[in-house]
Amino acid sequence: MWTDKHLADSPGLYYTTDDQKDLTGLENEAQLDLLVMSRNKPLSDPYDWADVRVVGEHAFSKDGSNFLQFARYARNVFWAQPRRRFLHGFTLCDTSMELHVFDRSGAYSAEPFDIHRDPERFIRAISGYCLMSDEELGLDTFAERDGTREFVTVFDNMTGEDRRLQIETHPIALQRAIVCRGTSCFRTIDRKKVVKFFWVSASRGLTEPGLLKAARETNVKGVARFIGYKRIAGVGELRTGLVFSRKRQIQSCLRKSGASSSLAIVPLSQWKRKFAGSAEAPSAKKLRSNSQRSRLSQVYGAGDSYNGSQASQTKQPASDRFVDRVFSCLAVSPAGRALDNFTSVPELLRALRDAIKAHRSLLLDGRILHRDISPSNIIITNPDKNGGFSGMLINLDLATTVDENGKNTRTEARRITGALKFMAIEVVELALRGAKRDLEHTYRHDLESFFYVFLGMCVSYGWGENKKLGADPFQNWYVGSYKNIVISKVGHMNRQHLKNLLLDEFSPAFDCVKELATKLRDALFLRGDLRTGTPGEEPFVLYDQMINASRAQ
Numbered sequence: 348m349w350t351d352k353h354l355a356d357s358p359g360l361y362y363t364t365d366d367q368k369d370l371t372g373l374e375n376e377a378q379l380d381l382l383v384m385s386r387n388k389p390l391s392d393p394y395d396w397a398d399v400r401v402v403g404e405h406a407f408s409k410d411g412s413n414f415l416q417f418a419r420y421a422r423n424v425f426w427a428q429p430r431r432r433f434l435h436g437f438t439l440c441d442t443s444m445e446l447h448v449f450d451r452s453g454a455y456s457a458e459p460f461d462i463h464r465d466p467e468r469f470i471r472a473i474s475g476y477c478l479m480s481d482e483e484l485g486l487d488t489f490a491e492r493d494g495t496r497e498f499v500t501v502f503d504n505m506t507g508e509d510r511r512l513q514i515e516t517h518p519i520a521l522q523r524a525i526v527c528r529g530t531s532c533f534r535t536i537d538r539k540k541v542v543k544f545f546w547v548s549a550s551r552g553l554t555e556p557g558l559l560k561a562a563r564e565t566n567v568k569g570v571a572r573f574i575g576y577k578r579i580a581g582v583g584e585l586r587t588g589l590v591f592s593r594k595r596q597i598q599s600c601l602r603k604s605g606a607s608s609s610l611a612i613v614p615l616s617q618w619k620r621k622f623a624g625s626a627e628a629p630s631a632k633k634l635r636s637n638s639q640r641s642r643l644s645q646v647y648g649a650g651d652s653y654n655g656s657q658a659s660q661t662k663q664p665a666s667d668r669f670v671d672r673v674f675s676c677l678a679v680s681p682a683g684r685a686l687d688n689f690t691s692v693p694e695l696l697r698a699l700r701d702a703i704k705a706h707r708s709l710l711l712d713g714r715i716l717h718r719d720i721s722p723s724n725i726i727i728t729n730p731d732k733n734g735g736f737s738g739m740l741i742n743l744d745l746a747t748t749v750d751e752n753g754k755n756t757r758t759e760a761r762r763i764t765g766a767l768k769f770m771a772i773e774v775v776e777l778a779l780r781g782a783k784r785d786l787e788h789t790y791r792h793d794l795e796s797f798f799y800v801f802l803g804m805c806v807s808y809g810w811g812e813n814k815k816l817g818a819d820p821f822q823n824w825y826v827g828s829y830k831n832i833v834i835s836k837v838g839h840m841n842r843q844h845l846k847n848l849l850l851d852e853f854s855p856a857f858d859c860v861k862e863l864a865t866k867l868r869d870a871l872f873l874r875g876d877l878r879t880g881t882p883g884e885e886p887f888v889l890y891d892q893m894i895n896a897s898r899a900q
Contacts, residue, residue: 357477359383359400371395373423380405383476396427400484401476402436421449422525429521429531430544432580432674433485435476446472450485451529451546452582452669455591489579489676490514499542501575501678504560510575512678514542519685520723528672528744540574540680545744546672549581555743556677558715562743567713568734569705571726571741574678583671591668679741681733683726686800687808692856695804696863698727698738700897703797705740707890710790716755718788719745720796721766722803747788753886755788764788767825768803771795772836772879779829791871791881794893798867799824802849805864809856820852837879840872866896 364370364378371393381403388398402420404413417438424434433450445459462469482488491498500511514533519541521531530545547554559573689695702725709715717724717740724742733739745764747755763770763778771792799821806820823835838844845868850861870892872878882889 354474354477357474358386358481359477359479360386361473361477362394370399373427379403379420396423399424399427400435400479400486402434404436404438406440417447418449418454418525421454422523425449425525425529426521426523428487429518429529430487430490431485432487433585435479435484437472437476444469444472449525450582450585451526451672451674452586453526455586455589458592485585489577499577499676499678501542501577501676503575504573510678512540512542512575529674530744534682535678538682540678541571541682541741543677543679544579544674545677546582546674547744549583549671549673553747554675555746556675558743558746558748559677559679561748562709562713562715565713567705567715568708569701569736569739570709570713570743571679571681571739574680576678577676579674579676581671581673582669586669681726681728681739683728683739683741686722686725686727686738686804689727689808692809692859694727694737696860696897697730698725699797699801699804700738700894701730701736702738702740703794703890703894703897705736705738706790706793706797707887707894709740709746710749710753710886714749714751715743715746716749716788716790717743717746717793718764719766720793720800721769722800725800753790765796767832768821769796769799772833772840775829775833775836776879779833787881789881790886791889794889795871795879797893798871801867802864805853805857805860806849807854809854811855820849837877840868840877842868842872842874863896867893870896 360383362382362384363380366378370379373396379402382399383401383403384394384398385400388394402417402424404417404420417436421434421436425431433448436447436449438445438447439462442461442463443459444462445456447454447456460468489499491500495516496513497516498511498513500509502508503510513536515536518531518533522529528545528547530543532541532543534541545555556573556576559571562570563573686695686698689698706717706720709717719742724740726739726741728736728739730737749755763774765771765774767775772795774788774792777787803821824832824839827835839849842865845865850864853861853864870889
C-alpha cells in the first residue's frame with residue numbers, strides 16, 4: 348500500500364470510524380469520516396476528540412449545505428483542545444477536494460481541485476497532514492510537558508522575572524465555540540492560582556493584563572491579583588501572506604438546511620485503524636513563525652488564492668478581512684470557588700456583598716468599570732487570606748476605564764457588553780435603538796446585573812432532592828428580540844410583579860431572602876415609577892444601599 352511504503356515514519360496516521368460513537372469524550376451528533384491522530388497513541392487505547400490532529404469529511408455536498416456539520420467537528424476539536432491555535436481539515440465530494448483551516452477568527456479554504464486531474468496535489472495534501480509538526484498543526488506548543496505534568500511560563504512585571512507554574516490537566520472553565528475569545532482556565536497544581544488562556548482582539552487598547560496591573564497600582568481591593576502574563580501568538584501572524592478572493596455564503600447554507608446559525612455544543616468509543624502512513628519524514632527545517640502559511644503553501648500550491656468566510660468580493664490582504672485576535676496567557680490569584688459552589692445561603696450572600704464592594708473599589712479607586720457581571724465572573728474566597736473578602740471579581744476582558752466623573756472613556760465602542768440574561772434594561776435598550784456607542788454603560792448597570800445574578804441563584808439553587816422542573820422563569824431575558832427582552836425585564840421589575848412572578852419561584856432554601864430581594868429592587872428601581880437610568884447622586888450612595896441591605900440580612 349502506498350501509505351505503508353511512503354509514510355511509515357510520519358508523526359500522524361489516518362483513521363476512520365464505523366459508528367458515530369467510535370470517538371469518545373463528547374456526545375457526537377454525526378460520524379466523523381476521517382481523521383489524523385498521533386502515531387504514538389496506543390491502538391489499544393480508546394481515542395477521543397483530544398487526540399484529533401486533522402478532520403476529514405467524505406461525500407461533502409458541493410453547495411456546502413452540510414458545512415455546519417463539518418464545523419461541528421472542528422468545534423468539538425477546539426472544545427477538547429481549548430489551547431489549540433488552529434485546525435486543518437479537508438472535504439471530499441466525488442473527485443473534488445477542498446482544504447480548510449479553522450481558527451479563532453473563522454474558517455477559510457483553498458479553491459477546490461479535482462484529485463484525478465491533479466493527483467500530485469492530492470498526494471501532497473494527504474501526506475502533508477501526516478507529516479506536519481505539532482506547530483504546523485496548530486497544537487498547543489506553549490505549555491511545557493514533562494510526562495503527564497504541564498508547565499507554563501509567564502512574565503511578572505513586579506519582579507521583572509519569569510515565573511514557571513505547573514497547571515492541572517483539565518480546565519475548570521472554557522468557552523464552547525470556535526469564533527470567540529476562546530477562554531479556558533486551569534488551576535495551578537497548588538490550587539492557589541488560575542492560569543487563563545484567551546484570544547483578545549488585537550485592536551483592543553485596554554487589555555485585561557493592563558487593567559489588572561492598573562488595579563494593583565491603585566490599590567484596588569477585592570479583584571483578582573495579577574501574577575504574570577505572556578503573549579503567545581496572533582491570528583494575523585498565522586495568516587500572514589494569505590489573500591482572500593471571495594466570500595463563502597455560509598448563512599445561506601444554514602438557511603437552506605434549516606439549521607441554526609448557532610453551533611450548539613455537543614460532548615467524547617474507540618477508533619478503528621483504517622490505514623497507516625509510511626515514508627521518510629522530510630529533512631528537518633527551522634520552522635518559520637508563520638508555520639501555518641508555510642505548510643499551506645506546500646500543501647495547496649504557492650500560486651493558490653484562498654477563500655475567506657469573512658471575505659469581500661475583491662482580493663485583499665488577510666489583515667483587512669477578519670478580526671485579528673491575539674492569543675495570551677494570564678496568571679492570577681486566588682483560585683477561589685465558583686459561585687454556584689456555595690455551601691450555605693449566608694456564604695453566598697457574603698460573596699455577593701463583597702463582590703459589590705470589590706466593584707466599588709474597582710470604580711472609585713481604580714477608575715475601572717467591569718461591564719460583565721455574571722455568576723461566572725464572581726468567585727467565593729477565603730476572607731482570612733484575601734483581605735477580608737468572601738467574594739471577589741474576576742475577568743476584566745470587557746472592562747473599561749472611566750474619567751473623574753465616572754463616565755465611560757471608551758465612547759467609540761460599537762457593541763453592548765455583558766451576558767444578556769444579566770444585562771441591565773437600559774443597556775439592552777441601547778441595542779434595541781441600534782446605538783453605536785456604549786457611553787451610557789455605568790456603574791448602576793453593573794449593580795443591576797448583580798441583582799439579576801442574585802435572583803438567578805435564588806431560583807436555580809436550593810431545591811435539594813425536590814428540584815423544581817419546568818421552564819426557566821428568566822428565559823425571556825435572553826431569548827427572543829431585544830424588544831421582547833426589555834418588555835420582559837421591565838415587567839418583572841415592577842414591584843408587584845416581582846413579588847407575584849419571581850419571588851414565588853425562589854427555592855425553599857432562599858425563602859429567607861425574599862425581603863432582601865425587595866430591598867435591593869427598591870434601591871435600584873425605586874418604589875414609584877421604574878428607574879432604569881443612573882441616578883445623579885454620587886455612586887457611593889447606591890453602593891451603600893445595596894451593601895448595607897445585604898449586610899443586614
